Amino acid sequence: MSTELRVPSAAASAAALPQLDRALRAEPKAPVRIVHLGLGAFHRSHQAWYTQQAGDAAEWGIAAFTGRRPDAAAALAEQGGLYTLVERADTGDSFTVVGSIVEAVDGADVQRLAELVAAPGTAVVTLTITEAAYGLGADGRLDTAAPEVATDLALLGSGGGTPATPLGRLVLALGARRDAGSGPIAVVCCDNLSNNGAVARQAVAGFAGALDAGLAAWIDVNVSFVSTSVDRITPRTTDEDIAEVQGACGYRDNLPVVAEPFSSWVLSGGFPAGRPRWEDAGALVVADIKPYENRKLWLLNGAHSLLAYAGQLRGHRTVAEALSDPLCRQAVESFWDEAEANLPAGELQIPAYRAALLARFSNARIAHNLSQIAMDGSTKLRVRAVPVLQAERAAGRSGAAAALMISAWMDCSAALTEFQDPLADAVDAANLLTDTNRTRALLALVDPILAANDSVVHLIRSLQGSFDKPPSTSAEALDPSRKDLQ
Known part of the structure; x- marks a missing residue:
């Protein structure tokens, strides 16, 4: 459950403020069962928040991987994965410590990504990698000639190197899951694309097909691609936001996230290995998401x-x-x-x-x-x-x-x-x-x-x-x- 923070007494001084870390919370970390690609402010204000509000949140920890830079992972890891969500309304702000991200990792650490996706307990991979990262051309197919995609395909085809694209990293990790025999898994696209589950399927299938026909066939049978509609305005965090959290909450959080009070999440698709009870936080699960x-x-x-x-x-x-x-x-x-x-x-x-x-x-x-x-x-x-x-x-x-x-x-x-x-x-x-x-x-x-x-x-x-x-x-x-x- 979320931890609502009270405003400390005026006697609290900035010099004496502790760093936000797991010591501020009594509950232990949940086991990793969700892997996320695209650690950023929106993921932390939306999917991570919904996961924390689920009635079975204690069973669903998130391992979140950054995209091109490791900064957010390093900062979040220093805080034990904890951060403050500031809900900013016209009438004032409220503060919640979110602890559903139990591991924050540099996206370039593809070995750890493969280990986690391959683990039998992992049931869901969520994505916020931005619309452009799916790399589909006007014909709806993956553009395998795009420089970054072509480079990753060559790297993985040669059996060496670290893929730089989210698709390359995800396909590598799904290959590890196949090799481990860990069974079906759901990939949940949370980017602003129409029928985004189908977009993710096309992108992943296109990449896997260009790399390994056997892996592409395994993905076709064992990976469910879930479409979602996500909604929560989440502006970039400023230095002023960090100072406000420090003044209001009595600790130093170097990575708070600010969002509007409103949030919405609509999902459509199968979860063959299970999922959190996101509907406890107001998510809708529907047959027709279009x-x-x-x-x-x-x-x-x-x-x-x-x-x-x-x-x-x-x-x-x-x-x-x-x-x-x-x-x-x-x-x-x-x-x-x-x-x-x-x-x-x-x-x-x-x-x-x-x-x-x-x-x-x-x-x-x-x-x-x-x-x-x-x-x-x-x-x-x-x-x-x-x-x-x-x-x-x-x-x-x-x-x-x-x-x-x-x-x-x-x-x-x-x-x-x-x-x-x-x-x-x-x-x-x-x-x-x-x-x-x-x-x-x-x-x-x-x-x-x-x-x-x-x-x-x-x-x-x-x-x-x-x-x-x-x-x-x-x-x-x-x-x-x-x-x-x-």
Whole structure:
């Protein structure tokens, strides 16, 4: 169970504060039964938090591996895996010590990863490796020619070296489980991708198939790929957050995580070796996850991407700042109208969900930086904007609000000095072109089929520069019902 912390007396001095470690908690570590790839703030605010809230949490410890850098693992290991979750609401903060991560490991330690995944008691592997890390091309298959993937395949094929990609590391570990005869296991994708379990399956199967046909066949039979929809706004931790935890809780935590009070987790798929009772913390287990995925990907993540690009073009820094701009707010509402028109009514409770999102986005105490959300746009737009634009066009409507999101991404790609994207070189090359040629080349990086549609290209071209206007510009300029956008 979670440990709610009380504010210490004013007599507590910073000089006398202890380091946060297992000595502050009476309960022992749970055995490792979950292995996580992608140790970061979101995992610690979401899956680790849900695991701690499960009624059988004492049976489910997490071993979490970092991605490219070992820093988070080293810092968390110094604290015995403990950290403070700060739930930040408009009315104030609450503090909880989370202890479900019982081992924090440098992701480059593939030997330890293989040992843990191969252990008979391990039942679940969860992933937060970001959308781009799955490496699927426009055809939905793993791009085995991508430099990092090709390098890992060569390393593993030669029987030496340490794979650098999450896929390479995971496939190596699954191979160890096969060799150990430890039986079936579930892989749970927690990244913001539609039907993300199928995406993970395609990526893992593609990598394994290129490496070892026998291993690929074993994975096909023994590994369940679970789709999920995850939701909890988790901004980057600041020095001020660390100081606040120290002042309020009476100990030094070098790795707290800040999140909004709201959280949601919807899962669909099989767990052949078992799982924690995540539903004790409010998780939903459903037969059909697609409507929930689309609600979240389009309404929350789509709005986030739109605000990230439009907001930065307007000079804003955070989601709350961008939403307070009438031009950005109108763009979000128009996109939501298009998305809602393509979602099933009823159990999804879309009007209430939209109202809740406005309240969450407006929480000025959650400094969700637009630059963080804007990363990897060419990948994110494929699931946040493209499906809505396609559905609107298929229904005989313009899809102008979804097209506006794509056009804002294009504008940002040229306007921002720090623009991070997995296709950065191709983006830079496209930006050397002019007019319609530039628009078509950039759109082809997001969706080649749309890029071949002259009407869509001209629509997006007509919307470029929409946010390069002074803040006094009327929001009516972005009204998708305008005839010139049809």
